[in-house]
Amino acid sequence: MAHFEIKNLTFSYPTAKGKHSLEDVTLSIEKGEYVVLCGKSGSGKTTLLRHLKSVLAPHGKHSGEILFNDIPMDKVSQRDQSAKIGYVMQNPDDQIVTDKVWHELAFGLESLGTDQKTMRARVAEMACYFGIQDWFHRDVANLSGGQKQLLNLASIMAMQPEVLILDEPTSQLDPIAASDFLNTVRKINIELGTTVIITEHRMEDIFPYADRAIVMDSGRVIADDTPRNIGKLLYEQGNDMFAAMPTPVRVFYGAQGEGDCPLTVREGRNWLSKAFPEAPKVSTFPAEPLADEIENPALSMKELWFRYEKDSPDILRGVSAEVPAGSLYAIVGGNGAGKSTTLKAICGICKPYRGKVKVFGKRVEKYKSAELFKNCLSMLPQDPKSLFVKKTVREDLTEMCRNEQKIAEVAELCQVTALLDNHPYDLSGGEQQRAALAKVLLTEPKLLLLDEPTKGIDSFFKETFATILAQLKIQGITIVMVSHDVEFCAKYADMVSMFFDGQILTTDTPRRFFGSNSFYTTAANRMSRHVFQNAVTAENMIDLYKQNKEG
Amino acid sequence: MGFESYHPAINLFYFVSTIAAAILFKQPVFLLISYLSAFAYSVKRNGKRAVIFNLCLIPLIVIFAMYYSSYNHFGVTVMRQNFIGNNMTVESLLYGVTLGMIVATVFMWLSCVFSVFTADKVVYLFGRVSPKLSLFLSIILRTVPRLKAQAKKISTARRAVGRGVNQGNVFQRIVNAVCIFSMLLTWLLESFTTSSDSMRSRGYALKGRTAFSIYRFDNRDRSLVISLFACLTVALMGYLLGQTVIWYDPKIVMNPITPISFVFYMGFAVLCLLPLIMELWTEFRFKKTRCQL
Structure with a gap:
């Protein structure tokens, strides 16, 4: 029965x-x-x-x-x-x-x-x-x-x-x-x-x-x-x-592997060991050049200390970072480590009691509020719902900017043109995220802060979101993103920082950053680290696999 | 360890009887017992804050008595005439003091009520009357802090795009505040839809709802209830025998104090002080057992 x-x-x-x-x-x-x-x-x-x-x-x-x-x-x-x-x-x-x-x-x-x-x-x-x-x-x-x-x-x-x-x-x-x-x-x-x-x-x-x-x-x-x-x-x-399948499955089919398809990281490791009984000829990507001194960073933070109440513990304990202009900079780390608070400190909602935040070379307190949030900086909150205040997406966008042509352009960029007449609460998680992004972009920021942008959206929408971010980068917008989503950061970020215990501990390119971690890293790296040195995404792995098998 | 750990029904019974007694028993000895026990118990429960609060009430009693006696002129014992020629009488002054004392006593008892009764005790007591009512109360208790949190979330999100309640000119600020408020309502409706789905899917609409409680009625609850009842009976006997009344108009009249009156006074004092005595005794015993370890 x-x-x-x-x-x-x-x-x-x-x-x-x-x-x-x-x-x-x-x-x-x-x-x-x-x-x-x-x-x-x-x-x-x-x-x-x-x-x-x-x-x-x-x-x-x-x-x-x-x-x-x-x-x-x-x-x-x-x-x-x-x-x-x-x-x-x-x-x-x-x-x-x-x-x-x-x-x-x-x-x-x-x-x-x-x-x-x-x-x-x-x-x-x-x-x-x-x-x-x-x-x-x-x-x-x-x-x-x-x-x-x-x-x-x-x-x-x-x-x-x-x-x-x-x-x-x-x-x-x-x-x-x-x-x-x-x-x-x-x-x-x-x-x-x-x-x-x-x-x-x-x-x-x-x-x-x-x-x-x-x-x-x-x-x-x-x-x-x-x-x-x-x-x-x-x-x-x-x-x-297929994009939503676990990494081992994607790698297996992407690389045209032989044998049974692995589903877990453990099976994936065994499959890879079988495919390469001896060490492969090409086991690593060419070394990336070390980052130079950053000239004119879009954002720099120097030893920020912050606590919410007088007697509460410090949330930020000396956060320092420099973000080069025009890059996608990701901050990863555990829950409640202070990542979101860092973003709030950057846009002046939380005021650090020690340390300096400089946006485009000027201290954030020196900006007038109208100046800072127009044409300079804005933040996409963790819950996109909290940004909507009107009955339709179109009205919500109009609230930010009266220029209809510009609204149309941004809506097109964020792929929300078809959704303009819906109530923002009726959209799916991914659609809400894009509509909220459109709203934020209408302030014409040069520095965009994203708080957990991939929360609650499926892998298909994530790819759409990533293409939008890539287009923004071409327009010269600097993006700072905090996220739990290591897979997303590994694939799309230019620089990744590790946030722990109220400070930024290491910063590096995704490949070096995740390549050197063994626990806090992507599934692809955990699966392949015994064979390849720095394959951090499924695409990296497929690439190396093919290089070895074909050449 | 204290009185709050007893069954909520007993808490309720105790406070209803003490507050009712404070209002009904106007005879000075009873009133004084009531006043002093409320003072002592509120200090025991709320510490320094209660001392300040209770001391602030004393001038209020005096002011009230003065106010009352300058507008009411019953009584036969004239002290003097005030500047418009009305008689100031001892009776009306004393009655004013009595009323002031009653109000102060009730306030002090209420401060004890707030420290003993937590929200879930209230919810439980309502649950005895009607499970649906208590559920309703519980939903409200959950909604209020959620609304606050959401309001904060929306206003932070809006500040980060330059549309906060403290950004822009006065007109924009008002518009921004109104926007946040209207969206908060939409959000609330939206979240109630989900909540009601979740309630229905767990059988909210079924007949014969019961109310779960984390409270039990133990032997110590029984013994306390018996002692409280015994004391209350003694005090009520005093009430029936007219020991608790006093008249001020036109002249102060009350039943004579006889040796048997002291039995009623004792009974009432024990009723009022029982939780305090019990709390002190438990703490003493706890300390003693600690020392023996």
């Missing part, structure tokens, strides 16, 4: 003018399976997932049938649905309803009308299983993003569901919290046998462990197979989704 049986499901939103969001979807999901659903944003993943729980199913025209445990979905009682089908959404904050951790854990059980004694036992059990006991009595407001999402998961698991549906649960989390969360999901699947259906951008942590991957494109299921076969299929189809 299949757990979920979807037969010829077709669906269209009332506003879509007959365009189907789901078209003839037929799927069967077995009990205890771990299924990953992938596809570009807007391919209908969320719409499909929401159909699996009828209280969340969107309004519109349906046809076809969904069976849950052989019972048609609309016949499954509310009570059964609430208890048996757990649904975790994208935004950790919005899902939490109550103000205390313990209350949130009990929320579902309260709804089911569970008696006090059972509730106590279940809540205790959940708190222990998820390691929540230390923050059981805390206010939800004081939790980190990762803790919040874990709490959402735990409060759903307290109802002991048979199925767990997760819709991009880690897109708002930093990489460490994300991989913790995904490991917990995997543990639930393995230890409790709960069926898991998940959509995710972060394929590296899921793909190797999933039983099955389903690929969707414009509302259709285009592939449904084991992860290993899916990689091959997408490569042969030349599908855009």
